[in-house]
Amino acid sequence: MGYGGELADDQITLHRFNPKDPDHTAEPDDGSAPHLRQSAFLWSISDDGKHLETSIYQDSKLAKLGITRADTLDADHKDWDLASAKAAEVRALKRAHVPDQPNPLRVVEHEYPEGRVGAAKRDGAHAEVMYPKDAAGKKQWLALLAHTYTVDSLY
Amino acid sequence: MTYVSGFESSVAVPPAEQFGAITRNVAHYFADAMTETVQGIQALMPQVFGSSAMTYAIHRQASFVGTANLTFGIGRAARVDLVSFAYKRLQDIKSQEKANVTPEVQASLGAVLFAFVEDDGPTPQLAPTYDQSLELQWLSGGMLLTVSFESSGDYNLLAIGSGGDVVFDHDVAFGDALSVTFVEEVTEFLDEMSKSVKNRPALWR
Numbered sequence: 640m641g642y643g644g645e646l647a648d649d650q651i652t653l654h655r656f657n658p659k660d661p662d663h664t665a666e667p668d669d670g671s672a673p674h675l676r677q678s679a680f681l682w683s684i685s686d687d688g689k690h691l692e693t694s695i696y697q698d699s700k701l702a703k704l705g706i707t708r709a710d711t712l713d714a715d716h717k718d719w720d721l722a723s724a725k726a727a728e729v730r731a732l733k734r735a736h737v738p739d740q741p742n743p744l745r746v747v748e749h750e751y752p753e754g755r756v757g758a759a760k761r762d763g764a765h766a767e768v769m770y771p772k773d774a775a776g777k778k779q780w781l782a783l784l785a786h787t788y789t790v791d792s793l794y
Numbered sequence: 795m796t797y798v799s800g801f802e803s804s805v806a807v808p809p810a811e812q813f814g815a816i817t818r819n820v821a822h823y824f825a826d827a828m829t830e831t832v833q834g835i836q837a838l839m840p841q842v843f844g845s846s847a848m849t850y851a852i853h854r855q856a857s858f859v860g861t862a863n864l865t866f867g868i869g870r871a872a873r874v875d876l877v878s879f880a881y882k883r884l885q886d887i888k889s890q891e892k893a894n895v896t897p898e899v900q901a902s903l904g905a906v907l908f909a910f911v912e913d914d915g916p917t918p919q920l921a922p923t924y925d926q927s928l929e930l931q932w933l934s935g936g937m938l939l940t941v942s943f944e945s946s947g948d949y950n951l952l953a954i955g956s957g958g959d960v961v962f963d964h965d966v967a968f969g970d971a972l973s974v975t976f977v978e979e980v981t982e983f984l985d986e987m988s989k990s991v992k993n994r995p996a997l998w999r
Contacts, residue, residue: 660890661883662921666995668869668987670933676931676940677923736963738909755926778923779952780944786938 644748648727651698652746653711654788658720665788672792674677675722675785677778692720692767695746698723700764709793710760723762723791729768740776744784745769768778813993849944867959868964873913879910879998880907880930883920893922898947898968903928906941915988917995935990951989 646652656663656679666675676792687766713718726746734740749767770780808872884903895903905921907930911918916932922928923942930941936956945948947968953961962979966972971982 661995661997665919665921665931665933666993668916668932668991668993668995669936670993671936674933674938677922677929677942678921680924682924732959734963735960737965776950777931778925778927778944779950780950781924782929782940782942783954786940 642748642750646697646726646746646748648725648730650726650746651704651723652695652726652729652766652768653708653721653723653791654693654695655716655719656722657662657716657718658790659718662667672790675685675788675790677781677785679722679785679788680768680781682770684772685767690769691772692749692769695768696761696765697766698764701761704760704763706760706764709775711764712793713759720786720793721791722788724788728787729784732780732787734776734779734783737776737779743771743774743780805848827995842932869993870914871912871917871994873915874884875913876915876918877907880918880920883997884928887922887928892926893928894926894945895928896945899928899943899945902943902947902949902966902968903930904928906951909977910984912981912984912988915984917998918990919995932984932987934987937983937987937990938988939980951980958980 654675656675658664658673660678663675663679665676666673680693682693684690685692696708698708701708701710708721711721727748729744730742732742732744745768747767747769749765750763751765766782770777774780843946848927882901884895884900908920918936919931919933921929921931927945928943930943932939938952940952940954943948949966949968950962951962951966953963955961959970961983962976964976
């Protein structure tokens with residue numbers, strides 16, 4: 640599977656977030672684990688300028704690369720944690736109450752940066768969730784996405 | 795000054811000799827907090843909370859529930875304190891320039907808080923979004939209500955049930971009134987959520 644290919648439905652994807660940042664999580668009033676919210680996802684514009692994309696990692700690839708989930712947290716993400724969701728769960732999100740809004744989210748392969756000397760091993764497990772930049776209902780889809788990723792703590 | 799908070803997840807019954815000091819601290823807490831709270835709420839919802847009669851009612855309500863919290867502790871919160879919590883988060887977000895809170899966004903936020911925050915209900919939790927607007931969430935018992943604001947003041951209410959199903963997904967144009975039927979639907983959703991309230995967020999004060 641090459642760049643841009645859809646990940647398999649059963650692929651567990653991992654997303655990094657800062658558990659100490661109140662913008663990244665909401666705390667349920669029932670005392671259960673925090674839930675991710677939109678601000679936990681940093682979006683950048685894709686190379687073609689048509690999509691927003693946010694980084695995730697493919698769990699099964701980490702093992703094949705001989706590294707662990709903790710290795711996805713570099714020095715810039717010290718004390719951060721991980722949340723997980725299967726690719727199929729992202730694709731299953733629906734806004735059935737809003738006509739003509741099929742799920743616009745893609746969960747795609749994105750090894751990066753390819754061929755860079757000294758690149759971290761985790762880059763081989765890198766993938767992206769992508770969203771069409773000008774699509775309608777962006778915040779609602781991203782809220783659904785955030786709710787789908789559940790804390791899968793390293794600690 | 796260190797205040798005694800009645801809003802933590804558990805409140806130990808104090809020894810008799812400490813009770814007087816605690817009571818005084820609580821009185822100071824409410825005196826200081828109420829000044830800020832009332833000013834904040836009036837700024838957020840001037841059309842509703844501008845009258846002196848309502849201000850008096852807010853003071854009475856908050857003082858009563860604050861006292862009740864010392865006795866019963868877990869999860870209790872007055873409507874005014876929940877709104878105040880959201881207001882303080884809004885101030886933090888604005889002061890740190892994490893969001894561009896337009897007058898239209900602030901007006902819509904005030905309308906939503908006024909319509910749906912109730913005594914002992916779930917906690918309204920504000921955060922900025924990736925595009926520097928605001929997102930308001932209530933979350934408990936596996937249920938989620940998230941309100942996303944656009945800079946125009948338009949907003950969307952999206953509710954997810956404990957089974958992961960979308961319960962409602964409703965767009966509102968800036969300034970539009972919510973139908974009675976929809977307000978009832980949202981209120982019932984939040985009432986169901988409030989049954990599972992046991993704690994407040996770590997930042998809760």
